[in-house]
Amino acid sequence: MHRIIFSYLPGACVFLLLAVSLWFRVWKLGSVPGLNGDEAWFGNEMLYALRGEPFLWRTPHGNPLNPFWCLPLWALHTVFQPSFVLLRSLAVVSGCLALLVNFWLCKATYDKTTAWISTVLLAVLPVNIAYSRFATDPAQTLLVTLPLIYLPLWALREPHRARRLLGWCFVCVPIALWVHTTNAFGLMWLALVLVYPAWGRLKTKLSSQRRALPRGQSAKSRIAAIGTLSLAFLLVLLWALG
Numbered sequence: 020m021h022r023i024i025f026s027y028l029p030g031a032c033v034f035l036l037l038a039v040s041l042w043f044r045v046w047k048l049g050s051v052p053g054l055n056g057d058e059a060w061f062g063n064e065m066l067y068a069l070r071g072e073p074f075l076w077r078t079p080h081g082n083p084l085n086p087f088w089c090l091p092l093w094a095l096h097t098v099f100q101p102s103f104v105l106l107r108s109l110a111v112v113s114g115c116l117a118l119l120v121n122f123w124l125c126k127a128t129y130d131k132t133t134a135w136i137s138t139v140l141l142a143v144l145p146v147n148i149a150y151s152r153f154a155t156d157p158a159q160t161l162l163v164t165l166p167l168i169y170l171p172l173w174a175l176r177e178p179h180r181a182r183r184l185l186g187w188c189f190v191c192v193p194i195a196l197w198v199h200t201t202n203a204f205g206l207m208w209l210a211l212v213l214v215y216p217a218w219g220r221l222k223t224k225l226s227s228q229r230r231a232l233p234r235g236q237s238a239k240s241r242i243a244a245i246g247t248l249s250l251a252f253l254l255v256l257l258w259a260l261g
Contacts, residue, residue, distance in 0.1 A: 033139055037118075040142040044111050044151045049103035051152075058154040062106045065093045085198050087163075088156040110158035114151030117162040118142055124169035128176060156198055163198045166191040167205035171212040185212065 060079070067074035076084055091109055099105050118138050126134035141147055141161070150158045170188040174181035188209060195202040 033135060036139050037142055040148060041115070043148050044114060048107050048111070048152060054103055054106075055153075058106060061089065061092060061154060061156070062096075062101065065089060065096055066101060068093055069096050082200060083197070085156040085159070087194065087198060088159060106154040107152060110151050110154050113159045113162050114147060117147075117159075117165060120162060120165050121169075124165060124173070128169050128173040157201075159198050160202055163191065163195040164202050164205040167195055167202075168208050171208040174212055181212075185209075 064074045064084075078084065088109065092106075095105055095109065118141060121141055122134045122138045125137050147161060150160070166188060170184045170191070174184040174188075177184075192206065192209075195205055
């Protein structure tokens, strides 16, 4: 009996955490928190477009409208009456879809256990719950940046599929940037794929050169390198403090 309970306990805990995180995403969606100006702006512009009236193609910050947010929002208003819940429903769907995408990509990149752990962590993170309740296009940030994170890592683990995976990654780059310009930080993972193999070759080359040096000279080279890095760090620290 105890063995059966303990065998089902992890799955029950995962289910409970996911259920609670989903409940927090939809609880009093139409009133908590109160509607802010950015949310109302998107809703109003899509209502203008639905009525055939002039609407803005850029946000007040000058960014072009995110079609992956605005077109579904426009389509929802063609079927349902305007409401706060309808306005925020797209954020809820985007947040939940991000969890499914994370599970699939993490499982493909690593394994099923890692996928469950990372998905549950993303599900219960307060910032992800909050963005699943705000009707603004940054609510899709997690959804569109996950491919930028996982696809390069997947390519590193399976070099024979790197060309196809990186091709899909480059397809996702303009989508992520269109959703929000701050998603450019996700491009660091592409840089990782480009730099890591070169760093591996450089490390191999330096190791072979170090083995070719006499033991005393090799030790002196390490001491010189450590001293140079320490001096550089000290200069940067003094500059920052000054």
